Amino acid sequence: MLELLQFTWTDLLNPEFYIQNGGLWLFLFVVFAETGLFAGFFLPGDSLLFVAGIYSNELAREVFDTGNDFMNLLLIVALVVAAGVLGNMVGYWFGAKSGPYLYKREDTFFFKKKHLLAAKDFYDKHGGGAIVFARFLPFIRTFAPIVAGIVKMDRAKFMFYNVVGCVAWAFSMLFAGHYLYKFFLDRFGFDIKEHLEVIVIGIILVTTAPVIIKVVRHGRENK
DSSP: OHHHHOOOGGGGGOHHHHHHHHHHHHHHHHHHHHHHSGGGGGSOOHHHHHHHHHTHHHHHTTTOOOSOHHHHHHHHHHHHHHHHHHHHHHHHHHHHHHHHHHHHOOOOSSOOHHHHHHHHHHHHHHTTHHHHHHTTSTTHHHHHHHHHHHTTOOHHHHHHHHHHHHHHHHHHHHHHHHHHHHHHHHHHOOOGGGGHHHHHHHHHHHHHHHHHHHHHHHHHHTO
16 A cells, blocks of 8 residues: 555656556546546546556456456446546536636636636537537546536537547547557557557647647737
């Protein structure tokens, strides 16, 4: 237990840290917290799911090992969808209850108003589809359901996009991690696990670039 407490703050940005030290349940909590707790914006999302796809068999054994590689992966997908849908529901509820307060709140380490405003602009541009697209965008992913709650988006409509977005996100990221790992290992003898830092950095750069550009443009327009 003492070993688990010995970590640096940079470990919180390392998706493999959660898998190796917390296993399935910490992994699912992070998926939930990214949208269910607005403070979860700094947690790894896409890269965490990618890495979880690589370790899907190990994670499945903590609940039920089906004995089949594909079925174990589907089990993890189902659990991620459940955690993600629930997280978005909590985010929506939080936005509906405390929307006006958030716009007046000062910035803290766990809350950045610029991310909320960026999510609001994203929602205004894409409407309900923003709930789906946001799943693939860090920061926006955290605040999109909160914005949906603030603007009082129809609950049935929100749930539809919520489920569609979570299913698409879980399937694409987990399957990519699982099968790209097997492909490179079987075809080239290249073990992605030994080079996860590079893979994770690549995923972070690709997924955060649109958000960074959006925030920069928003800042320039407000000057």
